[in-house]
Amino acid sequence: MDRLLVTGGAGFIGSNFVHHVIAHTDLRVTVLDKLTYAASREALAGLPEDRVELVVGDIAEAEVVDPLVAEHDAVVHFAAESHNDNSLHDPSPFIRTNILGTYTILEAVRRHDRRLHHVSTDEVYGDLELDDPKRFTEDTPYNPSSPYSASKAGSDHLVRAWVRSFGVRATVSNCSNNYGPWQHIEKFIPRQITNVIDGVRPKLYGSGENVRDWIHADDHSSAVLRILEQGRVGETYLIGADGEKNNLEVVRLILKLMGRPEDDFDHVNDRAGHDLRYAIESGKLRQELGWAPKFQDFESGLADTIAWYQEHEDWWRPHKDATEAKYAEKGQ
Ligand code: NAD
Ligand code: TDX
Secondary structure, eight states, X not given: OOEEEEETTTSHHHHHHHHHHHHHOOOEEEEEEOOOTTOOGGGGTTSOTTTEEEEEOOTTOHHHHHHHHHTOSEEEEOOOOOOHHHHHHOOHHHIIIIXXXXXXXXXXXXXXXXXXXXXXXXXXXXXXXXXXXXXXXXXXXXXXOSHHHHHHHHHHHHHHHHHHHHOOOEEEEEEOOEESTTOOTTSHHHHHHHHHHTTOOOEEETTSOOEEEOEEHHHHHHHHHHHHHHXXXXXXXXXXXXXXXXXXXXXXXXXXXXXXXXXXXXXXOOOTTOOOBOOBOOHHHHHHHOXXXXXXXXXXXXXXXXXXXXXXXXXXXXXXXXXXXXXHHTTO
16 A cells, blocks of 8 residues: 545544654555635645645545545545534535545445545444443444434445445444544534633533543544554444543533633533433454554643644634634524
């Protein structure tokens, strides 16, 4: 393997993955990214020009995707519409990018017989009760709740069908909630950090009892590279770092780390259909492929992330007012 095509490589996790690949392999990388509102060229700055190229284009257009796939040995597919709240407002780009886009990539890797790794989410499994001792495994039945998670579930099903029916050489990973630098400020953790920087109280949906299983984006990247290099074709691997926390705990920790009283937040309108709890059992990935996360301490990872947003205000500031205006319309 010499040349890698990374879709969505200008987004939060895709850009992290490109940096990881450049640092840990000899591969050359082409990023295919539409540069939607969620992308940032800055996240790819400083990478070696002889090893990384950015192609601006849409994964749902076969005339863009097909020749690029033909020129590469493997595809790692991150590109997606990724925010649940946006999918509740307008599902249409989620259907187009997440389902039609994945179909377009599948047809190209089928035609040119290229290796594919498809990046997905634990949200395809629906949610768990708070007191349920079970966690999601590779055998948990699909039960998505939102237009976002349903579109990701649809994309996973397409990949599995193309493996079985056409012999496409693909793997799938389903990861839990990521945090770290370059995450769009519409998402929970960066929204609250940038609110506190602005002297605005963090906004907690509903009671805040909802649990997410946090993993640092660097650990997601190392897991995806391990699966690409050593994963068994046709298999699904769950990626998680045993980071279950409820949203109230996370808001309180952000406030504490930023020197504010721990009750200095507002409860706002809940998300429609809000999933209660996600939790990943990642034993297959750890035992079969020997992967382990590096960020074991959520509090220090969060402190680094807070420092990053404090130091990169020029990056997020232009998007803050418009992002908050959209939430304000919904009483959030
Ligand atoms: P993101 O929204 O930050 O980035 C998505 C990227 O895809 C952007 O650069 C955007 O421009 C690009 N894109 C969108 N539509 C496109 C199109 N039609 N053609 C080409 N490029 C397009 O998302 P993220 O948080 O980095 O998530 C990346 C992937 O990881 C997604 O597939 C998501 O479902 C999955 N995932 C995310 C998380 C998480 O916590 N963020 C957890 C598990 C899985
Ligand atoms: O202001 C907020 N207040 C709040 O309480 C926001 C934006 C969110 N929340 C809650 C909703 C969720 O319970 O925080 C939790 C996390 O919310 P998001 O950051 O929107 O993430 P989530 O909906 O859990 O989905 C994320 O993880 C799985 C990613 O956005 C998905 O792309 C990924 O698949």
